[in-house]
Amino acid sequence: xLERLVENWLDSANERxxxxxxxxxxxxxxxxxxxxxxHSEMEMGKDVIAVAPNGALCAYQLKTVDGPRITISQxxxxxxxxxxxxxxxxxxxxxVAKDKPHHSFLVTNxxxxxxxxxxxxxxxxxxxxxxxxxxxxxxxxxGQMLQMAARLQSGLxxxxxxxxxxxxHMFLANGRGSVPLPRLAALIEGTLALNxxxxxxxxxxxxxxxxxxxxLCSVALSNYSLAGNHVRExxxxxxxxxxxxAHAERHRLDEDCWRNEFNVAADLLYDRLxxxxxxxxxxxxxxxxxxxxxTMFLRARATMCVGYMSILGLWRTARKMERDSTDDQIRxxxxxxxxxxxxxxESATPFFLALFWYLEKNSGSIQxxxxxxxLLSTICTLNKPGSxxxxxxxxYGYEEIIEHQPVLGGLPIRDSFxxxxxxxxxxxxxxxxxxxxxxxxxxxxxxxxxxxEEHIPTPKWRFHxxxxxxxxxxxxxxxxxxxxxxxxxAEAFDExxxxxxxxxxxxxxLLLLTLCVYPHRLTAExxxxxxxxxxxxxx
Amino acid sequence: MLPDFPDxxxxxxxxxxxxxxxAVEVSRMGPFAESPHMIIHEGGLNSINQVVHEDGSIDRSxxxxxxxxxxxxxxxLENATPEAAAAMLDKVAGEMGDKMLKRNMEKLHAILxxxxxxxxxxxxxLTADAVLDVWRGMLIRFDDKGVPQMxxxxxxxxxxxxxxQILEAAKGDDGFRRRYNQMIQDKKDExxxxxASRKLxx
Numbered sequence: 152x153l154e155r156l157v158e159n160w161l162d163s164a165n166e167r168x169x170x171x172x173x174x175x176x177x178x179x180x181x182x183x184x185x186x187x188x189x190h191s192e193m194e195m196g197k198d199v200i201a202v203a204p205n206g207a208l209c210a211y212q213l214k215t216v217d218g219p220r221i222t223i224s225q226x227x228x229x230x231x232x233x234x235x236x237x238x239x240x241x242x243x244x245x246x247v248a249k250d251k252p253h254h255s256f257l258v259t260n261x262x263x264x265x266x267x268x269x270x271x272x273x274x275x276x277x278x279x280x281x282x283x284x285x286x287x288x289x290x291x292x293x294g295q296m297l298q299m300a301a302r303l304q305s306g307l308x309x310x311x312x313x314x315x316x317x318x319x320h321m322f323l324a325n326g327r328g329s330v331p332l333p334r335l336a337a338l339i340e341g342t343l344a345l346n347x348x349x350x351x352x353x354x355x356x357x358x359x360x361x362x363x364x365x366x367l368c369s370v371a372l373s374n375y376s377l378a379g380n381h382v383r384e385x386x387x388x389x390x391x392x393x394x395x396x397a398h399a400e401r402h403r404l405d406e407d408c409w410r411n412e413f414n415v416a417a418d419l420l421y422d423r424l425x426x427x428x429x430x431x432x433x434x435x436x437x438x439x440x441x442x443x444x445x446t447m448f449l450r451a452r453a454t455m456c457v458g459y460m461s462i463l464g465l466w467r468t469a470r471k472m473e474r475d476s477t478d479d480q481i482r483x484x485x486x487x488x489x490x491x492x493x494x495x496x497e498s499a500t501p502f503f504l505a506l507f508w509y510l511e512k513n514s515g516s517i518q519x520x521x522x523x524x525x526l527l528s529t530i531c532t533l534n535k536p537g538s539x540x541x542x543x544x545x546x547y548g549y550e551e552i553i554e555h556q557p558v559l560g561g562l563p564i565r566d567s568f569x570x571x572x573x574x575x576x577x578x579x580x581x582x583x584x585x586x587x588x589x590x591x592x593x594x595x596x597x598x599x600x601x602x603x604e605e606h607i608p609t610p611k612w613r614f615h616x617x618x619x620x621x622x623x624x625x626x627x628x629x630x631x632x633x634x635x636x637x638x639x640x641a642e643a644f645d646e647x648x649x650x651x652x653x654x655x656x657x658x659x660x661l662l663l664l665t666l667c668v669y670p671h672r673l674t675a676e677x678x679x680x681x682x683x684x685x686x687x688x689x690x
Numbered sequence: 691m692l693p694d695f696p697d698x699x700x701x702x703x704x705x706x707x708x709x710x711x712x713a714v715e716v717s718r719m720g721p722f723a724e725s726p727h728m729i730i731h732e733g734g735l736n737s738i739n740q741v742v743h744e745d746g747s748i749d750r751s752x753x754x755x756x757x758x759x760x761x762x763x764x765x766x767l768e769n770a771t772p773e774a775a776a777a778m779l780d781k782v783a784g785e786m787g788d789k790m791l792k793r794n795m796e797k798l799h800a801i802l803x804x805x806x807x808x809x810x811x812x813x814x815x816l817t818a819d820a821v822l823d824v825w826r827g828m829l830i831r832f833d834d835k836g837v838p839q840m841x842x843x844x845x846x847x848x849x850x851x852x853x854x855q856i857l858e859a860a861k862g863d864d865g866f867r868r869r870y871n872q873m874i875q876d877k878k879d880e881x882x883x884x885x886a887s888r889k890l891x892x
Contacts (some may be wrong), residue, residue, distance in 0.1 A: 546731040562705060563694035565712070567726035586891075599744075606732045623733045628742040632884065636892040671731065 153315075157300050160370050160461045161260045161293060166213040168376035169260055169296075170198060171388075171419050171607070173213065176299045178411035179362030182209070183247040187418040196236030199496035200244060201252075208253040210584050211291075215260050223266040230257070231270070236273075238284050238442060252283055258291045271485060276340035281630050303363050314341030318371055322586030326374030327440065329550060330383045332390060332668065336617035338371060339364045339394045345616070346612060358408045365391060365412040367526075381427035382455055388420040389668045391615070392661060394621055396654045397615035417661065424463040425477070431456060432480045437488075449548050450493035457488050458502025458667060461509030466660045482513060489518075494529060496543035496552050500574040500673055501666035507581070508663075508685040524590045527578040534572050534620070543570035545670035573671070576603045576628070577678035583643035584679070585687035588636060603628045605674040611652040614672060615665075644688070659684035705882065710776070711783040718787025719844045722794045756793055758785050795844075818860030822873055829884075830877040838874055 161169065181204035188198045199211040212233055216225045236254040257271075257462040269292075275287035287534055317334035324331075340346060342364040354361075392413065399409040437452055438445050459578070464481040489506060493499070494528050503526055510519035534541045543552055543564060555561035579598060582591045607627050608619040655662050666673050682688060716723045730737075734753070740747045753810040760782050767775060801810060809824055831839040845853060 248734075374884070544731075546729075565709075565727060566729040570726070571728070592890045594887075595890045599888045608732075619732045620734050622736040624738045624740050625730060625733050626740045626742070629744045631744050631746065632887045632889075634890055635892050639890060 153318075154297075154301070156318070157370065158297060159339070160322065160373055161296060161300075163377070164260050164373060165215050165377060165381075166198065168373040169215070169639055170213055171376065171415075172300075172366055172373070172448060173211075173258060173296070174199055174201075174415040174419065175365040175369050175412060176296070176303070178415045179303055179359070179366070180299070184413060184415050184418060186244055186421050187415070196233045196589070197242065198246065198258075200242055203254075208242065208247060209256060210237055210242060210253050211256045211258050213258045220262040220264045221259060221267050222264050226264075226267045226270060229305055234274075234288060238278060238438065243282075251527040252286060254286045255288045256291055258286060258296070260293050260296060262292055262294075263290060267532070268654050299508060300366065303359065314338050317341075318367060321371040322374065324374055326376070326378035326380055326383075328383075330372065330375060330387045332386065335368065335371060335390055336394075339391065339466055340616070341367060342367055343394060344400050345394075345397060346621075350404075354404070354408065356404050357398070357404060359396060361412055362407055364394065364398075365395035365416065371565045377485060379426075379430070379565070381423050381430065382459060384423045385420060385427070385459060386668050388416050388423065389661075389664045391531070392416045392420065393615040393665050393669065396652065397612050399445060400615070400652045400654055401610075417658075420661075420664070421463075421466065424459060424466070426444065426486070427456070428460060428463060428477065428480055431460065431484050440626070448553075450491055451495055451499075451609070454492040454494075454502050455497055455667075457485050457492060458505045460484050461502075461505040462660060462664055462667070464509045464513065465505070465663070469660050469685075474519050474579050476481070481509075485509060494526065495549050495672075496547055497530070497545040497572065497574045498548050498552075498670040500526070500545065500577075501663065501670050504577075504673075504678065504681075505663055505667070508682075512685075520585050520587060520590075523578050523581045523585075524587065524594075527594055527598075530572050530575045530578070531594055531601065532591055534569060534575075535597060535600050536570035538569040541571075543568050544571065545573050545673060548670075568603055570600070571604055573604050574673060575601060576675040579639075580643035580675050580679055581682060581686075583639055584682060586689040591636075591639070599630045599632055603630065603675075605676075606671065607650050607674075609651065614650065614652050615655075617669065643679065644690075645676075646679050650674065650676055651680060656680075691718070707779065711779055711786075714780045715784035715787040718784050719791045721844050722791060725843070754793065756786070756789050758782065758789060771821070816849075816856060818856050818863075818866050819869070821853065821857065822866075822869060825877075826873055830874075830881065832878055832881045836878065838877065 160172075164172075170187065174187060177199070178184060182201040184199065184201045184358075186197070186200035189219040198213045201209050203209055214221070214230055214335070216222075216229070222231065234255070234257055237257070241250065242253050243249075262423075263271075271288055272292065278284040278287045290505050314337060317331075317338040320331065320334055321338075343360050344352070368387060368391045372384055375383045375387065395409055395413045395416065398404065399406075399413075437449055437456070439452065460481050464478065464485070467478060467481075485506065489510075492503070494503065503522060507519045507522050510516075510522065530542060532538075544566070547564065547566075552564075553559065553561075555564045557563075575598060579591060579594070582594075606619065607624040607626060608614045608616070609623050613619040613621075613623065651662075655665070662677070663681060663685070666677070697891060707874075712727075716727075719725075725848075730753070737753065739753065740752050741751075743749070761780070767778070770778065807827070809820075811820060814820075825841070828841055830841065833839060843850065843853065860870075
């Protein structure tokens with residue numbers, strides 16, 4: 152059944168939606184992906200650039216057409232000129248030696264008509280006589296892609312009914328809604344066998360399981376990709392990255408066992424954020440889908456988009472990318488919508504923190520400080536004991552909260568939120584780290600009336616799981632009524648981030664992205680560590 | 691299999707049966723019925739709960755499983771009216787509530803014992819002043835309007851009946867009323883001092 156599913160996926164895919172799985176298949180065969188295009192005018196015929204296990208430089212152009220085969224007219228009208236660029240234009244990329252010749256591949260999820268094959272052979276004959284282009288053009292067609300996918304199978308694809316069910320559910324989704332994250336987590340966990348307590352698996356099997364999970368995740372997200380649902384793709388890819396690190400940490404894998412899949416997912420993630428920016432820049436409004444009922448959801452959408460764009464801005468800074476018009480677009484979008492945000496519950500905190508760090512780096516005003524102060528004030532007010540409209544804990548995402556609204560006929564959530572918070576301590580520590588003593592003093596009495604909670608997964612690799620269902624520490628803190636400022640400062644400047652697993656520590660921006668998807672992992676300790684990496688604390 | 695209606699049943703469960711069972715369960719939990727209902731989303735039975743108190747002391751405990759086993763003859767259920775079926779579920783929920791009450795009382799008792807907060811009347815009869823002494827040793831909260839939030843009293847039904855009679859009779863005693871009002875005033879002062887101490891200093 153899974154073979155048929157993959158065939159079905161491949162036949163319905165477009166270039167964008169098979170880009171991710173194709174890259175994961177290359178990664179699983181030992182290729183190092185050095186570039187994934189964002190389908191802009193800059194691609195110069197090369198959608199993917201990779202280095203083969205033997206060191207050969209490879210460039211890939213991904214193409215799909217209407218109908219089962221690429222016909223000669225489609226070839227002449229739409230593809231030939233791009234293939235010319237693919238083969239003849241040098242690869243200019245910081246990770247690639249200048250003037251290094253490359254192998255060129257036309258990758259399609261269709262077959263190729265005979266006249267097209269002949270045309271390619273003719274072109275190859277000419278190219279072989281010219282040294283820089285001597286490798287000519289090779290093709291990877293539908294059948295070869297299916298074979299690549301089949302090589303990953305070998306009984307490692309999900310066998311549990313739950314995982315298969317999750318895969319089918321997402322594969323059949325129309326891609327316009329949200330990714331069912333618990334299902335995606337179940338699919339990946341089932342494929343990686345993360346919760347299996349049986350015998351240790353050989354390294355080779357662990358590596359193949361990871362490649363399978365990465366491919367399956369890409370296939371599961373393909374309809375979201377087809378629909379151009381960038382935010383949901385970002386969520387799914389963030390979850391995949393988290394699980395890649397969980398697998399690597401749990402089995403103490405060498406870097407060469409997971410690095411390729413990780414890099415592909417991270418590059419795709421960056422690409423999707425860039426594509427989201429392109430769309431946001433082109434749009435004159437944020438209304439999506441059926442417009443009349445959309446006004447209720449506009450602010451939440453703006454909050455997510457501003458959060459993700461802030462992360463993109465921070466990512467570009469972390470990558471030390473030269474400032475260009477992209478950064479101006481990010482700034483313009485965040486400026487336009489930062490007053491139209493919604494704090495629907497504590498699961499929104501990571502989006503606001505992303506904006507906080509972005510503004511701090513880019514605006515130079517006190518806006519960022521005010522943002523944190525106002526958030527903390529909101530939590531202290533709304534979540535005081537006995538409150539009639541407390542904010543839900545981060546375990547409740549936006550849609551779950553809205554579904555329970557009486558106006559939509561929902562039943563109240565059977566969980567008490569008054570007198571509790573998971574984000575307040577993190578926000579208080581940020582205030583202290585900015586030396587906003589008067590604000591901290593003013594909010595302290597209300598802060599002490601709330602119980603502050605966090606879950607600390609043990610062992611640490613379980614931080615990356617959607618839910619740590621087996622163990623860990625549930626910590627509930629009643630703050631002392633009186634506290635010395637210096638003692639609070641000492642706590643607020645503890646930046647060791649002890650609960651964080653090792654590998655994610657090299658990727659603070661990805662950790663922030665993870666928190667947007669896993670808001671329940673946001674604790675004061677994690678935020679202090681992130682602030683040390685992304686923020687400007689006042690020592 | 692026979693035709694089933696899982697989605698409809700899940701909806702019925704969520705909207706009618708579970709809230710009803712919870713209401714019955716909670717109604718049997720006595721003073722603990724007023725406790726907030728918190729869902730623990732992670733960790734489960736193998737997790738450690740760590741409570742850090744205002745004074746910095748830390749309590750550690752594990753979650754405890756409270757369960758009841760139900761054996762239901764489905765032939766009996768087949769012949770039951772919806773009201774009778776609901777009564778069966780109420781019985782189950784009630785038993786669960788009783789078990790939760792028992793478990794919580796044991797836990798409360800253990801905490802009080804450990805904290806040495808027991809008051810021994812040493813054979814003397816229970817009096818209104820003895821109750822006053824208990825209140826004197828407790829934290830009494832006041833609402834925004836200054837109304838005391840008196841602690842919940844838990845006792846055996848016979849003892850409770852007697853206690854209420856004693857307190858009712860003491861209402862007519864001017865001396866007791868004066869001592870009671872003084873206790874409340876002291877507690878209010880204590881509360882104000884406590885609330886005023888919520889500050890960051892330095």
